[in-house]
Amino acid sequence: MSDTTGSAGRSGRSLFAGTRNGAIALLGTGRTRLELLGNELKEEKLRAVRLLLWSQMLAFCVALGTILLVGLLVVVFWEQRVVLLASGGALCIACGALAYSALQRSMRRPDHLFAASLAQLEEDLRQLKQAAGDESSTD
Numbered sequence: 799m800s801d802t803t804g805s806a807g808r809s810g811r812s813l814f815a816g817t818r819n820g821a822i823a824l825l826g827t828g829r830t831r832l833e834l835l836g837n838e839l840k841e842e843k844l845r846a847v848r849l850l851l852w853s854q855m856l857a858f859c860v861a862l863g864t865i866l867l868v869g870l871l872v873v874v875f876w877e878q879r880v881v882l883l884a885s886g887g888a889l890c891i892a893c894g895a896l897a898y899s900a901l902q903r904s905m906r907r908p909d910h911l912f913a914a915s916l917a918q919l920e921e922d923l924r925q926l927k928q929a930a931g932d933e934s935s936t937d
């Protein structure tokens with residue numbers, strides 16, 4: 799009679815220990831995934847700030863250079879000032895279009911946002927399914 803109680807007690811303890819170990823593993827995995835997500839958010843924020851700074855610098859330099867160049871050409875070729883101002887305006891529009899296309903190109907990302915986190919979660923899911931399949935085949 800004491801044999802059956804002892805084995806039932808051990809079974810209950812092993813079930814509790816297995817549940818506890820599973821919960822600890824799940825919490826550890828969750829913590830790792832949240833840290834990875836935080837790192838990716840930080841990288842994305844730095845990338846966005848960098849893009850903003852480069853685009854502002856580009857706009858400022860192109861605008862100032864264009865204004866100085868057109869002013870110089872107007873002073874040098876005073877008789878053709880109307881033609882120079884018109885071509886300067888066309889040049890400004892062309893530079894703006896070029897900067898716009900370059901900015902659009904740099905904003906596109908070939909990979910998806912949080913690709914590493916999603917890949918790791920898919921791997922976790924695959925391993926869990928594999929472990930569940932192994933458990934059901936041994937029972």
